[in-house]
Amino acid sequence: MYVYLLTNPAGTVLYTGLTNDLERRLYEHSQGLGEASCFTGRYQCNLLMYFEALPNARQAIAREKEIKGWSRAKKEQLIAALNPTWAPIDLGTWDGGNSAAGN
Template identity: 75%
Template sequence: MYIYILTNPARTVLYTGVTNDLERRLHEHSQNLGEAGRFTSRYQCNLLVYFEACATSQQAIIREKEIKGWSRAKKETLIARLNPTWIAIDLETWDGGTES
């Protein structure tokens, strides 16, 4: 299970979600599918800037709710720890946030 955070090109909107298949879910967001697709489409929020894995769906849901309850500043700090430059994460090439 994964918790993930998406943003828009201007980095003004943050969307936090949970999924058991991150690649599939990112595709759904990019194609504006499902309930969450409406929000991410409306705010052009389709750039993955953060994700983390959880062992169980229960842990993932608890963590998602925790993050959703945080202030914008706390979410920004979380993102910056994994992805200091807030680059859009490509799951196929992501190196864990280290520069080559």
């Protein structure tokens, strides 16, 4: 299970989500861009800034709820810890943050 944070190209919106298949879910978000009925479509959130793997659904749901309750500043700190340059994460080239996020 994965908890992830997306942003829009301007970096003005953060979206916290949960999935068991991160690649599929990111694809779904990218296909829904412009759909006014969904948050990520309305705000053009399709850039992966942060993600973490959790061992089971119970822990992932708890972590998602925890992060959703945080202030924007705290979410930004979480992102910066993994991805200090705020470069969109490409799962195809991601190496755990050693180069894709500028570490």
